[in-house]
Amino acid sequence: MALVMVTGAASGLGYNTAQALADDGHDVVVHVRNESRLRDPDLWKGVVIGDLARVDEIHDVARQAARFGRFDAVIHNAGVLGAPDVMTVNVVAPYLLTASMDKPGRLIYLSSGMHRGGSTDLRRLSAGGTYSDSKLWVTTFALAVAARWAQTSSHAVDPGWVPTRMGGAGAPDDLTAGHETQAWLATDEDVTPRTGGYWHHRQTQPPHPACHDQDFQAQLIDALASQTGVPLD
Structure with missing residues (x-):
C-alpha cells in the first residue's frame, strides 16, 4: 500500500487518478482549491486545501502535506489552461511543492502534447507565458529532477486530449486512459525506465529536445529559484 498525494483532485483527471488509487487500496491525500470542491471525503486518507494560483497558499499546501509524513508518490496534476495564472499553477506550484516537501519515492508531473x-x-x-510554454517547462523540470535526485523517480505524463472540464466535451482521447498512466507510475514496481520518462498511455515518447538539454534544465531551475526565493536541493 502506498501513500500518494494528488494535486488538483476535485474533478477530472485528478479525481479519477485519486479514485483509482484509493480503489486499489492505497492511502490517498487529495489537494483541492477550496473545501466546497471536495468530493467523497470518506474515500481519502486526508485532504489539503489551497489555491495554487497564490504563492502564499502553495507554501501552506506544503505545510499541510507535511502532516502526513513522507509520501511514496506525489502526482502534480493541478493545471489551468489560460492566463493569468497559467505559469503559477502549472510551473511555479509544482516547483515550490517539490522544493518544499520531503522528497517522495516517486514524482509524476502532468504535461501535454502541446508542450x-x-x-x-x-x-x-x-x-505572460502560454499554456504550451508552461507544459514545456514542467516537462523539463520533471526530467531535471530525474537527473538530480537519484533516489526519487521522476516522470512527465501526457494524458491526451480527454473530455474533462478543461479538455471540453468534444475531446477525442480516452478519459480512462487519461489517468491510468499516472496511477501506474505512482505504484507499480515494474516501470521501465525507472525515472526520466515522458509517457503517453504507458508508452514512452521523445519529448521536445529542450527537455533533455542540461543547460536549459539548469537555467529553468535557476529562474524558478530566483523568482520564488526557494532553492531546489
Whole structure:
C-alpha cells in the first residue's frame, strides 16, 4: 500500500487518478482549491486545501502535506489552461511543492502534447507565458529532477486530449486512459525506465529536445529559484 498525494483532485483527471488509487487500496491525500470542491471525503486518507494560483497558499499546501509524513508518490496534476495564472499553477506550484516537501519515492508531473509548441524564452515565466510554454517547462523540470535526485523517480505524463472540464466535451482521447498512466507510475514496481520518462498511455515518447538539454534544465531551475526565493536541493 502506498501513500500518494494528488494535486488538483476535485474533478477530472485528478479525481479519477485519486479514485483509482484509493480503489486499489492505497492511502490517498487529495489537494483541492477550496473545501466546497471536495468530493467523497470518506474515500481519502486526508485532504489539503489551497489555491495554487497564490504563492502564499502553495507554501501552506506544503505545510499541510507535511502532516502526513513522507509520501511514496506525489502526482502534480493541478493545471489551468489560460492566463493569468497559467505559469503559477502549472510551473511555479509544482516547483515550490517539490522544493518544499520531503522528497517522495516517486514524482509524476502532468504535461501535454502541446508542450512541443512551447518556447524556451524563460523571460515568459513572469511576462505572460502560454499554456504550451508552461507544459514545456514542467516537462523539463520533471526530467531535471530525474537527473538530480537519484533516489526519487521522476516522470512527465501526457494524458491526451480527454473530455474533462478543461479538455471540453468534444475531446477525442480516452478519459480512462487519461489517468491510468499516472496511477501506474505512482505504484507499480515494474516501470521501465525507472525515472526520466515522458509517457503517453504507458508508452514512452521523445519529448521536445529542450527537455533533455542540461543547460536549459539548469537555467529553468535557476529562474524558478530566483523568482520564488526557494532553492531546489
